[in-house]
Amino acid sequence: MRIAxxxxxxxxxxxxxxxxxxVGKLTALxxxxxxxxxxxxxxxxxxxDYTTAxxxxxxxxxxxxxVVLAVQPLGVDQVRRLRxxxxxISFLPTAQVPEVVRDLRDLAITSFAVELxxxxxxxxxxxxxxxxxxxxxxxCAIVAAGMLRRFFPLNMTAAGTVPPAxxxxxxxxxxxxxxxxxxxxxxxxxxxxxxxxAAAEEIRSxxxxxxxxxxxxxxxxxxxxxxxxxxxxxxxRELLAPHIASADALIxxxxxxxxxxxxxVTAAMVERMRPxxxxxxxxxxxxxxxxxxxxxxxxxxxGATLWGGRNVPAQMxxxxxxxxxxxxxxxxxxxxxAGEDAxxxxxxxxxxxxxxxxxxxxxDGAIVHDPTRVALE
Ligand code: NAD
Numbered sequence: 087m088r089i090a091x092x093x094x095x096x097x098x099x100x101x102x103x104x105x106x107x108x109v110g111k112l113t114a115l116x117x118x119x120x121x122x123x124x125x126x127x128x129x130x131x132x133x134x135d136y137t138t139a140x141x142x143x144x145x146x147x148x149x150x151x152x153v154v155l156a157v158q159p160l161g162v163d164q165v166r167r168l169r170x171x172x173x174x175i176s177f178l179p180t181a182q183v184p185e186v187v188r189d190l191r192d193l194a195i196t197s198f199a200v201e202l203x204x205x206x207x208x209x210x211x212x213x214x215x216x217x218x219x220x221x222x223x224x225x226c227a228i229v230a231a232g233m234l235r236r237f238f239p240l241n242m243t244a245a246g247t248v249p250p251a252x253x254x255x256x257x258x259x260x261x262x263x264x265x266x267x268x269x270x271x272x273x274x275x276x277x278x279x280x281x282x283x284a285a286a287e288e289i290r291s292x293x294x295x296x297x298x299x300x301x302x303x304x305x306x307x308x309x310x311x312x313x314x315x316x317x318x319x320x321x322x323r324e325l326l327a328p329h330i331a332s333a334d335a336l337i338x339x340x341x342x343x344x345x346x347x348x349x350x351v352t353a354a355m356v357e358r359m360r361p362x363x364x365x366x367x368x369x370x371x372x373x374x375x376x377x378x379x380x381x382x383x384x385x386x387x388x389g390a391t392l393w394g395g396r397n398v399p400a401q402m403x404x405x406x407x408x409x410x411x412x413x414x415x416x417x418x419x420x421x422x423x424a425g426e427d428a429x430x431x432x433x434x435x436x437x438x439x440x441x442x443x444x445x446x447x448x449x450d451g452a453i454v455h456d457p458t459r460v461a462l463e
Contacts, residue, residue: 090151093122100128100403103155109139116430120147217409223264239273257340338375346373361389370394
C-alpha cells in the first residue's frame with residue numbers, strides 16, 4: 087500500500103511528518119512511500135534526500151494514497167483529494183477544525199489524532215505530545231537564555247565573579263523538565279514548581295530546587311494535573327510571588343488537559359521583577375500562564391520582556407520532525423497487518439487495540455471519538 091507524506095501548508099509550520107532517515111523503516115514494512123515535492127525543505131530535507139532514501143517525490147502523492155502522514159490537520163482541499171477509505175495520521179485538534187472533521191467523516195476517511203494516543207507505557211514510542219514537548223522545553227530555555235542580557239552560569243574570573251542567573255520554571259511536565267535540564271546545563275540556578283506531588287522528585291533529580299508551597303497537590307486522572315479552584319489559584323500566585331520577583335528568567339509550561347492554561351502569573355507579578363528580566367510563556371497559545379502574553383510576540387511588561395510561544399516545536403523543525411516521524415513509524419507499524427496471510431505493507435488497524443481505538447476520530451463515515459461527536463453533531 088501507499089503512504090503519502092504531505093507538504094505542510096499552514097503558516098509557520100516548518101516540520102514534516104516523515105524524514106528521509108526513516109523512510110527505509112516504512113519501505114521495510116512493505117509500503118511504497120510518496121512525498122509531495124518540497125515537503126521536507128523547511129526541515130532541512132531535500133527532494134533528492136527522499137529519493138535517495140527510497141521514496142518517490144510526486145505532486146499527486148495524496149491522490150492515490152492509502153495512508154497520509156502529516157503534522158497539522160489536512161486542509162479541506164487536501165481531504166477532498168483523498169479516496170474513500172484512505173487513512174490520515176496527524177495532529178487533529180478537532181474543536182479547532184470542525185469542518186475538516188466533518189469532511190473526513192463524510193468522505194469515509196479513517197483519521198487518527200496523534201494527541202489522542204493514550205499515555206500508557208506501550209505507547210511511549212508513539213507519543214507525539216511528549217516528543218514535541220521535549221523540543222518545546224529545550225527551546226524555551228534557549229529563548230530565555232538568548233533574551234536575558236546576563237550570563238546563565240557562574241563566572242569566576244580575574245576580573246571578578248559574576249553570579250549565575252536564577253531561573254524559575256512553573257509546570258514540570260515533559261516540557262518543563264526539559265527546560266529545567268537545559269537551563270541547568272547552561273549553568274543557571276533553577277527553582278521549579280508543579281502541582282503534582284511526583285514532580286518534586288523529578289525536579290530535584292535534575293539538580294534544581296523544588297519550590298514547596300503549603301498547598302494541596304492536584305493529581306488527577308492518568309497522572310495529569312487537575313484544574314485549580316480560583317481560591318487555590320490566588321493563594322498559589324501569592325506564595326509564588328516572591329520566587330518570581332527574585333528570578334532573572336521565568337519559564338511557564340503549565341497545562342491541564344482539555345482546559346485553557348491556568349493563569350499562574352499576573353502582570354503585576356511580572357512588573358515586580360527586576361528590569362531586564364525575561365519571561366517565556368510556552369502556554370501562550372492555549373490561554374497563557376502569564377497575564378498579557380501574546381502567542382508569537384514579544385511584549386514589554388514593566389521592565390521585563392515577555393515572550394509568548396506559538397507552535398514552538400516548529401521553531402526547531404529538523405529534530406522535531408525526526409522525533410515526530412519516529413512516533414509515526416511506530417504507529418504505522420502497530421497498524422500494519424502481521425502474519426503470513428497479509429501481504430507486506432498492509433495497513434490494517436486492529437480495532438481491539440487500545441491505542442488504535444483511542445486515537446481514531448473518524449471511520450466508516452462516522453465520528454467515533456465520543457467527545458468530538460458530541461461537540462460536532
Ligand atoms: P501537560 O502538558 O498537560 O502539563 C504540563 C505540566 O503543568 C504538568 O506537569 C502539570 O502538572 C503542570 N501544571 C498544571 N497546572 C499547574 C499549576 N496550576 N501550577 C503548576 N503546574 C501546573 O503535561 P505533560 O507534560 O504532557 O505530562 C504530564 C504528566 O504525564 C507527567 O507526569 C508526565 O510524566 C506524564 N507522562 C506520562 C507518559 C507515559 O507514561 N507515556 C508520557 C508523557 C507524560
